[in-house]
Amino acid sequence: MNGLELWIALLLCLMMLVSAVMVLLVRNHVAAVAAASVVSLGLALLFVLMKAPDVAMTEAAVGAGLSSLILALALRRLGLWRVEGAKAKHNLLQRGTGGKPHA
Numbered sequence: 001m002n003g004l005e006l007w008i009a010l011l012l013c014l015m016m017l018v019s020a021v022m023v024l025l026v027r028n029h030v031a032a033v034a035a036a037s038v039v040s041l042g043l044a045l046l047f048v049l050m051k052a053p054d055v056a057m058t059e060a061a062v063g064a065g066l067s068s069l070i071l072a073l074a075l076r077r078l079g080l081w082r083v084e085g086a087k088a089k090h091n092l093l094q095r096g097t098g099g100k101p102h103a
Contacts, residue, residue: 016042033071040064
């Protein structure tokens, strides 16, 4: 690995670390799924830098593609897939219209 590839690898690792922390801290579920797919895409690019294109294609297809699709479909199934504004607040324990907890 030459100097440029090393700097690219360090930037990819930093990007993956920031995205992984975003998955834990972001309040929007759709943004968390997007950040998780960024981690997988960064890892796929890291595999390309390490000259492992077969592993990179598998990581991109399964990690970023299939896993993100399954997570997004699970959010849709649970009713948490909407991007909410500042006024609309939904919780699993609250109703969508009144904002009062279930009895």
